[in-house]
Amino acid sequence: MKKLFLGNEAVARGLYEAGCRVVSSYPGTPSTEVTEFAAAYDEIFSEWAPNEKVACEVAFGAAVAGARSFCAMKHVGLNVAADPLFTASYTGVNAGMVILVADDPGMHSSQNEQDSRHYAMGSKTMMLEPADSAECLDYTKRAFELSEKFDTPVIIRLTTRVAHSRSTAPIADRVDNGLKEYTKNPQKYVMVPANAKGKHVVVEQRILDQIAYCEEGADGLNTVEYNSKKIGVITSGICYQYAKEALGENASYLKLGCVYPLPVDLIKNFAAECETVYVLEELDDYIETHCRKIGIEVIGKDAFTLQGEYSQSMIAKVILGKENECLKSGVNIVPRPPVLCAGCPHRGLFYALKQLNVTVSGDIGCYTLGASQPLGMIDTVLCMGASVSALHGRNAADPANAKKSVAVIGDSTFIHSGVTGLINIAYNATDSVVIILDNSITGMTGHQQNPTTGKNIKGEPANAVSLEALAKAVGIQNVIVVDPYNLAETKEGIKNALEADGPAVVISRRPCALLKTVKHNPPLKVNPDKCKSCKMCMKIGCPAISMKDGKAVIDFTQCLGCNVCSQLCKFGAIEEGKA
Amino acid sequence: MNKSIMIVGVGGQGTLLASRILGAALLDCGYDVKVSEVHGMSQRGGSVVTYVKFGESIASPIIEKGEADIILAFEKLEAARWLEYLKPDGKIIVNTQQIDPMPVVMGSTEYPEGIIEALKAAGADIETVDALPMAVEAGNSKAVNVILIGAMAKNMADIAKEKWIKALTESVPPKFLELNLKAFEMGYNI
Numbered sequence: 001m002k003k004l005f006l007g008n009e010a011v012a013r014g015l016y017e018a019g020c021r022v023v024s025s026y027p028g029t030p031s032t033e034v035t036e037f038a039a040a041y042d043e044i045f046s047e048w049a050p051n052e053k054v055a056c057e058v059a060f061g062a063a064v065a066g067a068r069s070f071c072a073m074k075h076v077g078l079n080v081a082a083d084p085l086f087t088a089s090y091t092g093v094n095a096g097m098v099i100l101v102a103d104d105p106g107m108h109s110s111q112n113e114q115d116s117r118h119y120a121m122g123s124k125t126m127m128l129e130p131a132d133s134a135e136c137l138d139y140t141k142r143a144f145e146l147s148e149k150f151d152t153p154v155i156i157r158l159t160t161r162v163a164h165s166r167s168t169a170p171i172a173d174r175v176d177n178g179l180k181e182y183t184k185n186p187q188k189y190v191m192v193p194a195n196a197k198g199k200h201v202v203v204e205q206r207i208l209d210q211i212a213y214c215e216e217g218a219d220g221l222n223t224v225e226y227n228s229k230k231i232g233v234i235t236s237g238i239c240y241q242y243a244k245e246a247l248g249e250n251a252s253y254l255k256l257g258c259v260y261p262l263p264v265d266l267i268k269n270f271a272a273e274c275e276t277v278y279v280l281e282e283l284d285d286y287i288e289t290h291c292r293k294i295g296i297e298v299i300g301k302d303a304f305t306l307q308g309e310y311s312q313s314m315i316a317k318v319i320l321g322k323e324n325e326c327l328k329s330g331v332n333i334v335p336r337p338p339v340l341c342a343g344c345p346h347r348g349l350f351y352a353l354k355q356l357n358v359t360v361s362g363d364i365g366c367y368t369l370g371a372s373q374p375l376g377m378i379d380t381v382l383c384m385g386a387s388v389s390a391l392h393g394r395n396a397a398d399p400a401n402a403k404k405s406v407a408v409i410g411d412s413t414f415i416h417s418g419v420t421g422l423i424n425i426a427y428n429a430t431d432s433v434v435i436i437l438d439n440s441i442t443g444m445t446g447h448q449q450n451p452t453t454g455k456n457i458k459g460e461p462a463n464a465v466s467l468e469a470l471a472k473a474v475g476i477q478n479v480i481v482v483d484p485y486n487l488a489e490t491k492e493g494i495k496n497a498l499e500a501d502g503p504a505v506v507i508s509r510r511p512c513a514l515l516k517t518v519k520h521n522p523p524l525k526v527n528p529d530k531c532k533s534c535k536m537c538m539k540i541g542c543p544a545i546s547m548k549d550g551k552a553v554i555d556f557t558q559c560l561g562c563n564v565c566s567q568l569c570k571f572g573a574i575e576e577g578k579a
Numbered sequence: 580m581n582k583s584i585m586i587v588g589v590g591g592q593g594t595l596l597a598s599r600i601l602g603a604a605l606l607d608c609g610y611d612v613k614v615s616e617v618h619g620m621s622q623r624g625g626s627v628v629t630y631v632k633f634g635e636s637i638a639s640p641i642i643e644k645g646e647a648d649i650i651l652a653f654e655k656l657e658a659a660r661w662l663e664y665l666k667p668d669g670k671i672i673v674n675t676q677q678i679d680p681m682p683v684v685m686g687s688t689e690y691p692e693g694i695i696e697a698l699k700a701a702g703a704d705i706e707t708v709d710a711l712p713m714a715v716e717a718g719n720s721k722a723v724n725v726i727l728i729g730a731m732a733k734n735m736a737d738i739a740k741e742k743w744i745k746a747l748t749e750s751v752p753p754k755f756l757e758l759n760l761k762a763f764e765m766g767y768n769i
Contacts, residue, residue, distance in 0.1 A: 002606055003606075004602050004603065004606055004612060004614060008614075016753075029618055030618060032618075033618075107616075109618065114695065132613075132640075160617075161615060161640060161641060164601055164615065164616050164617065164618055165613055165614060165615040165616070165640035166599075166612070166613065166614040166615075166616075166640075167611075167612065167613045167614075167637070167640070168606070168611070168612070177591060177620050183690050195753070238639075238640075241638045241639045241640065242638075242639050242641075244638040244639070245638040245639040311639070311641055312638075312639045312641075312643060313643035313645075313646075324643065324644055324645025324646060325645050325667050326644045326645040326662075326663040326664070326667070326702055327662050327663060327664070327665055327667055327695075327701040327702055327703055328662075328663065329659050329662045329697045329700075329701045329703075330697055330700055331656075331659040331662075331691050331694055331697045332688075332691050333656070333659060333660050333691075334656060334680050334682055334683060334688050334689075334690065334691065335626075335680065336589065336624075336625055336626040336656070336657075336660075336680035336681075337625055337680070337681060337682075338623040338624055338625035339623060339624040339625070339681050340623070340624075341591070341623060341624060368622065369623060372681065373681070373682075373685060373687075374681075374685050407628075412596065415710060446618065446622075464628075529710075535686070538685065538686070541681060541684070541685070543624050543678075543679075543681065543684065545684065546679045546683070546684050547686070555678075555719075556720070557711070557720045558591075
C-alpha cells in the first residue's frame, strides 16, 4: 500500500533498508523525527546522545568497527559535531557512515540561518541534497554506498520543507550484510600529524575522483532536463520543486543531487545550451559562487535573496514577472507569537525571576519563550549551553553585580553542554547562580528522553543522571530544589541562592505539562463577583487567561489547573473547577 | 487539475491531525499528494499552517498567496491572517472560535472586531462553523478538529465520504473512535 512519508521518516526507512546498524543523534528541529522513526526498527541500535559531537563520534566508532552508522542533527548541531567531522573526513570509514544535517531557512525554529553546505566544502566531505521523501529514502541508501565507495563520511543535507513535508516513497526490503571486518590500521585511523599528512593527500585525490564521478551524473544524482532553453535553472533540493512549479516546461533544469563536490563540465555544458542561466538556491550563494569561479555567468542572489525561504511565487515573480491575485480583508492582523503553554512549569519560574529583577542569561529550549512579554525575563540567548558560560563571563567582568544575575537552562540542554560551563564556574570561582529548569523531558523538539529522564529512546528504563549529585560532584556545594508551581517557594529558593556566598545551582523541578503521564487538576474558574479587574493574573502571560467585559476569564479548553494564577489573586477570585 | 488546501489555526488545536487525515484520504483516492507541516517553536500557541496539495503530479509542497482552493481556518483571526492565500474564487471555512493572541491577552492591542463580515466584504466565499460547542456536545472540546474535517469533507467532491471515514479510523486511537466518528458526522451534516 502507498503511504505518505515525512521526509525525515523516509530517511529512517532508508537507514533500515540500507542495513544501518547504529544511529546516534541529539534532537533538533527539523531533524528530530529521523531518529525517532529509526528507533522504531528493532534491527537498528538507536540512541539519544547527550550532544551532536558525541553522536557523531559514536557513529564514527561504529563505522570503524564495521557497522553502517548514522547520526542526525539540526544545522547548529553540526557546529558542535564539526570537530569529529573534519577529521573523520581524513580517516574515512570502514562500513559506511552518514551524517544528516537539517538546515532551517526562514528560521521556523532556530536561532540562526546558517548554510551547512559550507561544512561539506570545509571538511571536504561529500554532501547529497534530496528534494522530496522518495529522494530522502533513495539518497540515504546511496549515501552509504558512496561512503564505502569513496572511503569518506557522507553528509545528507535537508531543509525544513523537505524534512517536514510528506510525499510518497517506494519501499524495499532491508539488506544487512553484517559487520564488516575491522583491521587495525594506524596510518588510516590514528590522526597524529605524520599520518594525517598522508591522509590529506588521499582526501584531495578523493575529491578529484568524486568530481569525475559527479561530471558523469553521479549515477543519476545530478540530472539534466532540457525543455525550453530560453531559461536554464541550476538548482538543488526544495528549490528544484519550486522552480518546476513556477516554470514547468518553460525552463531547462540542472538538478544537483550532490552539492559537494560540484561538477565543472556538467555545469559548463548545461549553461552553454541555455540563453539565461539562473541559480536557484536558498541561503548563501554557494552554487552561484562555484559557477562564477568556473567562469559561468549566472543570475543568482542579485535577483533573489540570501534570507529566508524561496517559493514558486517568488521565482515566478522574478523570472516571469507574474503575480497571483489575492483577496484583502483589511482586518488589522494582530501577531500571534508562540507562548509558553498553559500549565507550563517555566511560567512560575520566570515570574519569580521578574519579582527578583535579575539579569537572565538564557539558553535554547521552550524556556527561551520566557523572553516574550509579559514576562520578558531573558537578556541573552546565543547557543546551547551558553547561558552558563556567559553568566560566568558576565560575573567575571562585573563581580559586584553577580548577585543580580542568573542563568536558566533546561535539563537536556544542561547535559548537552551546560555542564562544562558549570565546571568552569566551580573551578574558576565566580558567584554564579545557575537555574536548571528540569521538566523531565526535552520539550521544544517534541518530548525526547535524555540522560536525566531515566528512560532511553525506546522508553525503556535507563540510568538517570542526578542533577543534584552532578552539581555537587563538580564542586557546587549549594544546591537548592524548588517547585515552580509554588511561587513563594521558588522566589525564596532563588533569593537564598543569590544571597549565599559562592556559586549555587537551583533546580526548578516540575514535569512538562504536556507529558501524557502528568495528571492535571480540573480547569480553574474566575468567580466574577470576586474579580476586581486588577489584572494581576494577567502578569504571568498565560494563554488560558483573558479579560472579557472587564473581568478575567479562564479558557476551560486550555487551563490545566496549575494554580500559578490563583497565587497572584489577592481576592480569592480564582476558584478550583469541577472534575 | 492540481488543488491546494490550507489548514490554519493556533498551535495545540489539532491542525496537524487534520492534515494527516486529509492526506491519507487523498492518497487512498489515487492522487499524488504532498503535505507540508511546521514543527517546533511556532507550535507553542503560535499561528500554525499546514499545506496539503493533490492532483496528478505535485512539485512544490507549499502554498503561496492566491493559490489555495480551500482554506480551513480553526480560528477567526487566523482566517483573516491567511485570507490572501485563498484563490479569489476559492472557499474559506471558518471556525468562529476566538483565541486571543498574547498581545491581546496583555491588553496591548484589541482582538479585531467584525472579522467574518470583513472576509465576506473582501469577496470570499465563506462558510462559518461554530465548532467548539458542537465538539462539547459530541463529548470532548478537543474534537473541534474533527468537526471541522467533517465540514471540509462536505465541501470536497474529490473524496468519497467512506474514504474520509477510513482515514479517520486509521488516524485516531480506537478508544476515541466513536467520539470522533460522531464529531465527523456533526461537521459533515451542518
